[in-house]
Amino acid sequence: MDPTRIILAGGWISLMLVYLLGDVLRIFSGDAEPGRIADRAAASWMWLLAALIMLVPIAMITVSLMVPATPLKWITVIVSAALVVFNLSGLPYKGLYDNVLIVVGFAFNALVIWVALAWQPAAEQ
Structure with missing residues (x-):
C-alpha cells in the first residue's frame, strides 16, 4: 500500500480527534447546553446534520x-x-480552547491538502 494513503488516513484520524476533543471540552467546560445548538433549541434535523458533519473525517x-x-x-x-x-x-x-482547537484543525486540514496535492501516485493495478 502506498504510504501516502496511510499518512492521509492518519491526518483524518487526527482531525477527527481534534473535533472530538473540542466537543468533550465544551461539555466539561459548561459551554454546551444540553438540547441546544448555537443558543437555540435544536430540532432533530440539526442533530442529524451535526452527526453527518462529524462523520466526514x-x-x-x-x-x-x-x-x-x-x-x-x-x-x-x-x-x-x-x-x-x-x-x-x-x-x-x-x-x-475551542478557537485554539479550530486553528489546530485548520493545520491538519492544510497538512492533508498539502500531502494530497504533493502526492505523485504510481500507476495502480
Whole structure:
C-alpha cells in the first residue's frame, strides 16, 4: 500500500480527534447546553446534520485507503477545504480552547491538502 494513503488516513484520524476533543471540552467546560445548538433549541434535523458533519473525517479514513489515487487526491482536497470553510463560518467560538482547537484543525486540514496535492501516485493495478 502506498504510504501516502496511510499518512492521509492518519491526518483524518487526527482531525477527527481534534473535533472530538473540542466537543468533550465544551461539555466539561459548561459551554454546551444540553438540547441546544448555537443558543437555540435544536430540532432533530440539526442533530442529524451535526452527526453527518462529524462523520466526514471518519468516512475519509476509509476513503483514503480504498478509493483509486486520482479521484482520492481531489476528493481529499475538496472535502478538506469544505471543512475549513464550514469551521470558519462558526468563528469565533466562546472558549479560547475551542478557537485554539479550530486553528489546530485548520493545520491538519492544510497538512492533508498539502500531502494530497504533493502526492505523485504510481500507476495502480
